[in-house]
Amino acid sequence: MELESELRKAMAEQVAGTTATPSLVTDVKRRHRRRRARVQAAAGAVAASVAALALVPTYQSFRAAPAGNSETVRPSNTVSALRMPERPPAPGLPQTPSERGRPGAGAPPKSEGRPPQGGGGGGPRRPGGGVVDGLPRWITYLPSGLAAAAPCAATEAAGRKTTTCRWVGDGGWVEIVLVKGGGFTGPQDLMKSTGIPGHATVRGMPALTGDHVGSGRQVCWLARRGVGVTVAAGGQAAGDLMRIAEGVRP
Amino acid sequence: MSFVEFVTERGDALLRTAALMCGARQDAEDILQTALEKAYRHWGRLEAGSDPEPYVRRILVNLVISRARRWKVLREIHMARLPETPTNSPNHSVELRGTLMDELRKLGPRQRAVLVLRFWEDLSEAETAEALGCSVGTVKSQASRGLARLRERLDKNLAPLGR
Structure with a gap:
């Protein structure tokens, strides 16, 4: 054998009796069409997932801050120990214009109408020595020994609203300028120093530091899209420049 | 040659090859359709005038082997009907061939593919090696071991029948 x-x-x-079905070509083409549809559906699903993953952070970065409630736009991981949940309105110092007139400003502070505590514009002081009351809501820290030079001044020009607050005292001086409007490309748009700026971060946002015109130091950054902040300090307060900047939450 | 012409002309032969390699007609039809669909996807890339059959056959062989590995059906035998108890048959050759086919199905997918390509498709060792994507030496050894195993099992199975 x-x-x-x-x-x-x-x-x-x-295999003597084995023959292909007459519909073999049709079956193969139908299978090909089904596979192509499956691949296209899978590709579409992947593209949609990627787009969603990319759009969520983009949307959040572009989302405008809810009016009058700076806490809702503040990232949870940047909450400072100095932030106070409830504060009375600043005696003698106005809120920023945008906060006063905005419809979503929320309920007034519970202590509104009560006489300022601690007397004399100083307000209660944090254990760290900084003045935390008697300030606009968006400023949470100032070194001690400073008093408001004048109520915060708000001006509007070229589509930008500028709020300037200044404090002076034995401990030097501090000036905080908040600019709201479009057209900012980065902190360099806010920098008015002539020297070479240094790089820093304020609450995770890129910032530029440099000498202030005249004297002192300053730091500029974009708190979010369309909101620029410049903090300048001189004298002893210049040593607390970055701490003051970290306390600005527009 | 267009895809339709090729399938019309060679569909039966390919199905028979697939059936011998798979061991079951239903599996063979499914695998052949999958192989043809893969070939259809890239049909335009085939050189004009070239014979597409080696390409399709290679897809077919790879699919059979991959499927056997994936499903771990190396020990699973597809039977068209329930195994029957051997009885003395007046027709020795018919019984021998039936046993041969049963034993062929029990071989590993690669060894089975070598035997099918060599003795059913009548491919040379080089052509078989090309279809399997291995060396000629591997084809020789696989064919030799496959035949030896068939011979051994045939002897064992046919011995009780006094053959």
Whole structure:
């Protein structure tokens, strides 16, 4: 017996009646169309997922701050220990214009109408020595020994609203300028120093530092899209420049 | 040659090859459709005038082997009907061929593919090696071991029948 020839005969017998169905070509083409549709659906799902993943952070970065409630736009991981949940309005110092007139400003502070505590414009002081009351809501820290030079001044020009607050005292001086409006490309748009700026971060945002015109130091950054902040300090307060900047939450 | 012409002309032969390699007609039809669909996807890339059959056959062989590995059906035998108890048959050759086919199905997918390509498709060792994507030496050894195993099992199975 020759195994190879027997194997050939066995195979031939096995498949003698086997023929392809007449619809084989149609079946193959239908299978191809189904596969192509599946691949396209999968690609679409992947593209949609990627777009969603990319759009969520973009949307959040572009989302405008809810009026009057700076806490809702503040990232949770940047909450400072100095932030106070409830504060009375600043006696003698106005709120920023945008906060006073905005419809979503929320309920007034519970202590509104009560006489300022601690007397004399100083307000209660934090254990760290900074003045935390008697300030606009968006400023949470100032070094001690400073008093408001004048109520915060708001001006509007070229589509930008500028609020300037200044404090002076034995401990030097501090000036905080808040600019709201479009057209900012980065902190360099706010920098008025002539020297070479240094790089820093304020609450995770890129910032530029430099000498202030005249004296002192300053730091500029974009708190969010369309909101620029410049903090300048001189005298002893210049040593607390970055701490003051970290306390500005427009 | 267009895809439709090729399938019309060679569909039966390919299905028979697939059936011998798979061991079951239903599996063979499914695998052949999958192989043809893969070939259809890239049909335009085939050189004009070239024979597409080696390309399709290679897809077919790879699919059979991959599927056997994936499903771990190396020990799973597809039977068209329930195994029957051997009885003395007056027709020795018919019984021998049936046993041969049963034993062929029990071989590993690669060894089975070598035997099918060599003795059913009548491919040379080089052509078989090309279809399997291995060396000629591997084809020789696989064919030799496959035949030896068939011979051994045939002897064992046919011995009780007094053959």
